[in-house]
Amino acid sequence: MTQSRPSFDAVAFAAALGGIPCETDPTLVRQKSRDFYWYSPVLKKQLDDAIADIVVMPRHEEDVVEVVRHCVAARVPLTPRGGGTGNYGQAMPLAGGVVLDLTALNSIQSITNGVLRVGAGAKLSDIEVRCRPLGWELRMFPSTRRTATIGGFVAGGTGGIGSINFGQLRDPGTLVGARVLTMEAEPKVLELHGAEVNCVHHAYGTNGIITELSIAMAPTQIWVDYVVSFTDFMALARFCDAVARADGIAKRMVSAVDGEAAAYFRPLEEELEPGDSVGLFLIAEQSVAPFEEMLRAHGGTVSRCERETEIEARGLVPAFEFTWNHCTLQALKVDKGITYLQSRLPAHGYLDTVAELIANFGKEVPMHLEFIRADGEVACIGLPLVRYSTEPRLRAIIAAFEAHGVTVDPHSYMLEDDGTKETDPDQVAFKRRVDPHGLLNPGKMRGAEAPPAAA
Numbered sequence: 001m002t003q004s005r006p007s008f009d010a011v012a013f014a015a016a017l018g019g020i021p022c023e024t025d026p027t028l029v030r031q032k033s034r035d036f037y038w039y040s041p042v043l044k045k046q047l048d049d050a051i052a053d054i055v056v057m058p059r060h061e062e063d064v065v066e067v068v069r070h071c072v073a074a075r076v077p078l079t080p081r082g083g084g085t086g087n088y089g090q091a092m093p094l095a096g097g098v099v100l101d102l103t104a105l106n107s108i109q110s111i112t113n114g115v116l117r118v119g120a121g122a123k124l125s126d127i128e129v130r131c132r133p134l135g136w137e138l139r140m141f142p143s144t145r146r147t148a149t150i151g152g153f154v155a156g157g158t159g160g161i162g163s164i165n166f167g168q169l170r171d172p173g174t175l176v177g178a179r180v181l182t183m184e185a186e187p188k189v190l191e192l193h194g195a196e197v198n199c200v201h202h203a204y205g206t207n208g209i210i211t212e213l214s215i216a217m218a219p220t221q222i223w224v225d226y227v228v229s230f231t232d233f234m235a236l237a238r239f240c241d242a243v244a245r246a247d248g249i250a251k252r253m254v255s256a257v258d259g260e261a262a263a264y265f266r267p268l269e270e271e272l273e274p275g276d277s278v279g280l281f282l283i284a285e286q287s288v289a290p291f292e293e294m295l296r297a298h299g300g301t302v303s304r305c306e307r308e309t310e311i312e313a314r315g316l317v318p319a320f321e322f323t324w325n326h327c328t329l330q331a332l333k334v335d336k337g338i339t340y341l342q343s344r345l346p347a348h349g350y351l352d353t354v355a356e357l358i359a360n361f362g363k364e365v366p367m368h369l370e371f372i373r374a375d376g377e378v379a380c381i382g383l384p385l386v387r388y389s390t391e392p393r394l395r396a397i398i399a400a401f402e403a404h405g406v407t408v409d410p411h412s413y414m415l416e417d418d419g420t421k422e423t424d425p426d427q428v429a430f431k432r433r434v435d436p437h438g439l440l441n442p443g444k445m446r447g448a449e450a451p452p453a454a455a
């Protein structure tokens with residue numbers, strides 16, 4: 001599915017950049033042209049050949065401006081990159097050219113009134129380590145906190161641990177500002193504020209290079225990392241739903257994993273009984289007693305319970321690294337035949353839908369749920385594993401989910417296929433403004449491939 005491209009002299013291009021660090025070694029360039037696309041057997045087939053011609057590693061924003069000037073002058077495509085942990089081939093250069101590794105733009109600049117100003121390449125884990133002693137932590141982070149960057153999270157992600165309190169990144173209030181470079185012969189610096197940031201949020205770096213971000217933070221709490229067990233998955237799902245709705249219980253993460261999927265959690269082997277369904281939580285220390293009282297009332301037991309700091313100090317795998325797409329990763333470490341679905345359950349009656357899907361698919365699609373807040377209500381994201389057989393069978397499972405009112409990402413690298421199936425007109429208009437030659441991560445935004453509609 002990669003696009004044909006004219007020949008490109010990477011060595012000459014690097015020389016013209018006048019000392020900006022570059023990598024042309026084919027093995028290293030290939031490594032930096034990958035993300036976690038291979039979770040999907042469909043994308044694996046389509047994207048295996050996607051490879052850049054060169055990786056450029058700007059040291060600061062002035063370097064980024066220089067790289068953009070050269071790319072636009074020579075009409076070379078450019079794909080921004082943070083930690084490279086995205087799914088769906090978001091960070092994979094379909095048309096070759098430059099992969100722009102932004103990880104050196106990692107300055108953690110200031111926190112004012114709970115708003116962090118930070119370089120786009122800062123690692124999420126570094127942000128937490130630096131900000132916690134100041135009394136602040138991220139409102140939400142993906143389960144790839146150890147390796148992902150804040151720029152990659154904003155440009156490629158949606159939400160994660162913390163979304164049970166603050167909704168998703170696109171909801172008003174968390175993304176406060178972004179500094180964005182345009183892909184023009186003479187790049188402009190745009191400062192986006194408030195809702196404007198959504199133009200570049202979850203746009204896969206197709207419509208601007210983010211160099212800095214302003215993010216609203218949350219006050220820190222002492223978090224207790226819980227792994228709990230239930231013999232019945234639906235009893236666990238009802239418990240998670242109850243905890244999610246219990247406004248007096250301070251929490252950061254509510255996740256439910258069916259026993260078939262939890263059987264792949266090798267690092268928890270000693271804590272779990274075979275076949276147990278597993279709940280994963282981060283609960284504020286002040287809420288531990290009422291949480292455990294609710295757990296007993298729902299028939300669950302505690303399998304592991306430690307302060308998060310203790311988990312880190314003892315080098316244990318934290319509970320959040322079994323949630324979101326880490327559940328798939330844990331399974332893939334054991335069974336290469338696994339893939340997953342990323343789905344959004346209907347707003348109302350989602351537990352009934354979950355029970356129906358389990359009844360229909362059983363062990364072929366082991367269930368995994370993440371609970372979040374959406375528009376002031378508790379909502380449920382399904383990331384079930386799939387024991388993959390063929391692409392037509394995968395499509396049939398997706399169609400059956402959709403028939404139950406579940407929106408599913410259908411294993412596509414196209415932005416518009418990501419659950420919503422719609423082009424965001426603001427993002428397309430923004431792309432036309434900031435990337436007039438269509439050089440930023442080309443081939444990912446369907447709406448921008450078509451000519452502009454007549455006025």
Ligand SMILES: Cc1cc2nc3c(=O)[nH]c(=O)nc-3n(C[C@H](O)[C@H](O)[C@H](O)COP(=O)(O)OP(=O)(O)OC[C@H]3O[C@@H](n4cnc5c(N)ncnc54)[C@H](O)[C@@H]3O)c2cc1C
Nearest residue numbers: 082083084085086142149151152153156157158160205210
């Ligand atoms: C095991 C696993 C678990 C995951 N869990 C979650 C989760 O809980 N929640 C979630 O939302 N996602 C999740 N993801 C997806 C991904 O890890 C996150 O979205 C992550 O934040 C991406 O950050 P990154 O730095 O690795 O970005 P990359 O993968 O490097 O980039 C992601 C996208 O952003 C673009 N980009 C990167 N930096 C910039 C920039 N400075 N300017 C413009 N565009 C840029 C890239 O071109 C690409 O399209 C998961 C993925 C895996 C493999």
